[in-house]
Each structure stands twice: as C-alpha cells, then as structure tokens.
Amino acid sequence: MLPTTAGLLTMRASRAAAPVAGFAPSKLVPPWLPGQHFVAALVFYALGAIGLVVAAPDLSHGYFFLPRVIALVHLFTLGWIVTSIFGALCQFLPVAVGSSIRFPRLVHLSFASLTLGVATFVVALLASNRSLLLFGAFSLSLSFTVFAVNLAATLIPVRERSLTWWALAGAAVFLLATPAYGVVLAFDLHDGGLADRFGTIGQHAHIALIGFVLMVVVGVAHRLLPMFLLSHGASERAAWAALALLFGSAALLTVPWGGRSRIAVAGALGSAGVVALLVQVATFFKHRQRKAIDPGMSLAASGVLGLGLAVVLAPFALSRGVADLRLLTTYFVVVLGALTLFVAGHYYKIIPFLVWNHRYGPLLGKRKVPRVSELFSERVAFLDAALLASGLAGLSLGILLESEVLARVAAIVFAAGAWLQVIVIARVALRKVA
Amino acid sequence: MNDIALSTTEPIYSALREVIDPEIGLDIVTLGLVYDVEIHGDSVDVTFSLTTRGCPMERVITDGIVSAVGAEPGVREVVPNLVWDPPWHPGLAKRGSL
Ligand code: HEM
Numbered sequence: 001m002l003p004t005t006a007g008l009l010t011m012r013a014s015r016a017a018a019p020v021a022g023f024a025p026s027k028l029v030p031p032w033l034p035g036q037h038f039v040a041a042l043v044f045y046a047l048g049a050i051g052l053v054v055a056a057p058d059l060s061h062g063y064f065f066l067p068r069v070i071a072l073v074h075l076f077t078l079g080w081i082v083t084s085i086f087g088a089l090c091q092f093l094p095v096a097v098g099s100s101i102r103f104p105r106l107v108h109l110s111f112a113s114l115t116l117g118v119a120t121f122v123v124a125l126l127a128s129n130r131s132l133l134l135f136g137a138f139s140l141s142l143s144f145t146v147f148a149v150n151l152a153a154t155l156i157p158v159r160e161r162s163l164t165w166w167a168l169a170g171a172a173v174f175l176l177a178t179p180a181y182g183v184v185l186a187f188d189l190h191d192g193g194l195a196d197r198f199g200t201i202g203q204h205a206h207i208a209l210i211g212f213v214l215m216v217v218v219g220v221a222h223r224l225l226p227m228f229l230l231s232h233g234a235s236e237r238a239a240w241a242a243l244a245l246l247f248g249s250a251a252l253l254t255v256p257w258g259g260r261s262r263i264a265v266a267g268a269l270g271s272a273g274v275v276a277l278l279v280q281v282a283t284f285f286k287h288r289q290r291k292a293i294d295p296g297m298s299l300a301a302s303g304v305l306g307l308g309l310a311v312v313l314a315p316f317a318l319s320r321g322v323a324d325l326r327l328l329t330t331y332f333v334v335v336l337g338a339l340t341l342f343v344a345g346h347y348y349k350i351i352p353f354l355v356w357n358h359r360y361g362p363l364l365g366k367r368k369v370p371r372v373s374e375l376f377s378e379r380v381a382f383l384d385a386a387l388l389a390s391g392l393a394g395l396s397l398g399i400l401l402e403s404e405v406l407a408r409v410a411a412i413v414f415a416a417g418a419w420l421q422v423i424v425i426a427r428v429a430l431r432k433v434a
Numbered sequence: 435m436n437d438i439a440l441s442t443t444e445p446i447y448s449a450l451r452e453v454i455d456p457e458i459g460l461d462i463v464t465l466g467l468v469y470d471v472e473i474h475g476d477s478v479d480v481t482f483s484l485t486t487r488g489c490p491m492e493r494v495i496t497d498g499i500v501s502a503v504g505a506e507p508g509v510r511e512v513v514p515n516l517v518w519d520p521p522w523h524p525g526l527a528k529r530g531s532l
Contacts, residue, residue: 365505
C-alpha cells in the first residue's frame, strides 16, 4: 500500500461541485454551537424530570395554574423543547434549507439569554419574585427575538423555497408572537388586571406550540424523516396541508379580534393541521426502505401518536376549560409529553451523529470505523424509550383518575427514563476513539 | 512513489467499500452512491452522490473517498466528483441490503 503522504496524493476540486441553483454547498457549523444548546437542554430535562416527580400530586388534582407547575411547564417547554430546537436548527439549517445560520455570533446571545431566562423565570416562579420574573420574561423575549431575526436573515437569501423553508419562515413569525403574550402574562401574574387570564394563557400556549414548535416539527420532519427512514419520493401533499392549516391556526390565535368564533376556527384548523402532520409522518413510515425502526425513530413516532391523542382530547378539554381542570391538565400533559418524546427521539439521532462526525469522520476511508448506531447500546435505548413513553402514559392516566399514587409512580418511571437518556447521551459525547 | 499501473477499476471499488455511510451503516458502493469510476493514468475520478442534498456528511465522505482511493497502489490523484443528477434513491442500493 502506498502511504498517502502530503504532496504525493493530490485532490483536485470536484468538477461538479459548483452549487446547484439555490443550494449552497453545506458549511459545517462548529460542533459547540449546537452542542452548548444540547448540554443546557439536557440539564433542564434532567431537572424537569425531578420536578415532575415532585409536582405529580399537584398534577393529579388538576392544579395546573400553580406557580410551581407553571415553572415546571416552562422547564420542559423552554428549557427542553425550545433550547433543543434552537440547537438543532443551528446544526441542520444547511441540510434543511442549504444555508448555515447567518450570524453564528448572535447565536451566543440568543443562547445566553435563553438559558439565563429559563433559569431566572423558573426560580422567580418558585420564589414568587416579581422583579426576577420580569427579568426572566424579558431575557427570554430577547432570546426569541434575536433567534427569529437570525433565522429570518438565514432564510431570506435562500432561493430554493422548499416546504421546510416555508415552515421555518412561519416558525420565525410566531417565535416573535410568543413572548409578546408571555410578557403580558408575566405582568398579570403578579399585578393582575387581565380580563381573561385563562383565555390568554390558552392563546399564548397554543401560539407557541402550533405556531413555533409544530411548524418546526413539520419542516424538520419533512427533511429528516426521509433521510433517516430512507423514504425518498413519498408524497408530500399532507405536509403542505399541515403547514397551511397550522399557520392559519396560529395566525388566527395571534390576531386580537374576532372573539370566540375566531378561537373555534383556530382550534379546528390546528386539529386538522396535526392530523395532516400525522398522515405525512405515516406516509414516510409506510414508504420507508429501512425496515428496522431504531429507538430514536420509535420515540419520534410515539411522540407523533401522542399528538394524535391530544387532538382527540382538545375539543373536550379546551371547551370545558377551567370547569374541568383535570381534563385540561391531562390535555397539556399529553401535548407536552408528545413533544418531549419527539425531541428525545431526535437526541438518539443527532448527538451520536455529531460525535461520530467529529471523532470518526476524519478516520473514514483510513481505517474501520463504527456505525453511528454502534456508539450506544440499542437495547438500553429501547428500554429508555419504553420508560419515557409508559411514564407519560401512566401520568396522564393518573391525572384522569385523580390518583396521586399512579401519577407519582409514573412520574418516577418517566424520570428514570430521562436520567437514563442523559447518561447514555453523556457517555456517547465523552466517548474516546478506540 | 509506487509505479504500479492501474488497469482495472476493481481495486478502486473495493477501496470505496471501506467508506461507509455511518447513519445507514452500509458502504457507499453497496448503497449505490458511487455512479462511476474512471482511471486516467495515475489519476482516478470518482463520481458519486449522497442520500440527501446538503447532507452533513458531504465533507467527511468526500475526504473518505480521497483517503481510501488514494491509498491504492499507483494512485497519485483522486478527483471526487459529487453530483445530484440523477438524484439518489433507495432503489439504487444493492437488493436486500437496506
Ligand atoms: C418568552 C417566552 C415565554 C414567556 C415569558 C412565558 C410566560 C408565561 C407565563 C407568565 C405564564 C403563566 C400565566 C398565568 O398562569 O397567568 C405562562 C403559561 C404557559 N406557557 Fe408560557 N411563556 C413563554 C414561552 C412559552 C412557550 C415557548 C411555551 C410552549 C412551547 C409556553 C407554554 C405555556 C403553557 C402551556 C402555559 C400554561 C402553564 C400553566 O398554567 O401551568 N410558554 N407562560
């Protein structure tokens, strides 16, 4: 064998490497840019899991509006889901839209204000501290605004406007609308004065969930699922329908006029949008060429099924509102649990991939390298998926049945799954090349 | 430098079998990602694609191709040629491999 010493072997520029119209060759972002988000999100996830065990009895009685429950909700929504999404977008924008994040330095600002905001917001709610709460709300708003501007600046120059592009553009719009309602609610929490507190909370939560989180899910799933499942060429009609319906729903929720009929139409559009998303994901799974489903994809699939269950619960839970607090709490636990599973599933895909790329990528073609899935035990990951999904299912049942014991045991099962996942992911990240 | 003349593409294909798609776990030849190999004296052109446009593996796989093929006796230059047309689809993979 000839040693490939420098100067002996040369590589000419690829002749066909000229960019395809509207599609720049992908630039890799430094791994610590998404990496710092993932570390912070995993810390919030682990803390949230403990918080869930502590708050399980509150949840089982439907005490959804207690400050400590609001704190827990935001540990999951902001700390786990939004922080993970920001990190994942930094990593996957080149795959998703063919362009890296426009201002990588601004990502440090959005990350710092997000983590600082989550920490202060949660502590303020637990300590009932008005100034800290407002500081947290403003810090979060700064983070959302900076990230939305950075995302928009990344998207605008891209010429090939795919479904993923439109989904992320829509998400950027509602990323700006979410904190507007959040800050109003933060003021109201201590000072009061809001005419319809519960209606406003419903709007705030659904603008964030439908307008930002689900829009990102539609856009990213449309790009990543065919790649992970090898379901190239599957019809994308349902994803376009999901995108239009979810956008319409979130837009109706955001405008301040129109009364109850507006909310009813927004609810119908949102539900139809989730159904369309379900159909799209089912289409990808049906057309997959990789028959075996790995732990990451099975967690993501259970998350999407959970969203389907949420659509069934939504009309009952939201029409009865505070008149049936346990049903309302069950609904929110199902929605947030479903998104938690979806995100958790992607950690089993993204982190091992990043670690592989960093550690083993340079060795490819030079020596035998492991597969990404060989960086962790698949059996342990499946066990983890079972703990997470069964814990959330048990918790929802515990709330419906008003059983403190069932809710607490189920929360412990979920927490065991969350901690197991954090340990597995940390071991993957710290793995040395053998 | 080793002056063994390259006469057939077979050793090049077998070198390319050392380059895997780490996510799928199969090598790029079995996956049907290698569209063509051409030998011009001591220079080898490898025309290949990736499973997804904008794939984050682009650089790693390109470098892997250069390393694997470059280690073959008689190869002095490797020209990796990434193309998107025709687009890759799972039907191009070796039957029953996925
Ligand atoms: C700038 C960011 C945000 C701020 C400042 C904020 C602020 C708030 C406040 C103050 C409340 C409590 C209202 C009350 O009980 O009177 C609340 C409730 C809620 N928020 Fe947020 N929020 C933010 C982002 C989000 C996001 C991104 C989501 C979902 C993805 C979300 C989901 C919810 C939910 C589900 C509730 C109801 C929680 C409960 O009552 O236990 N929030 N938010």
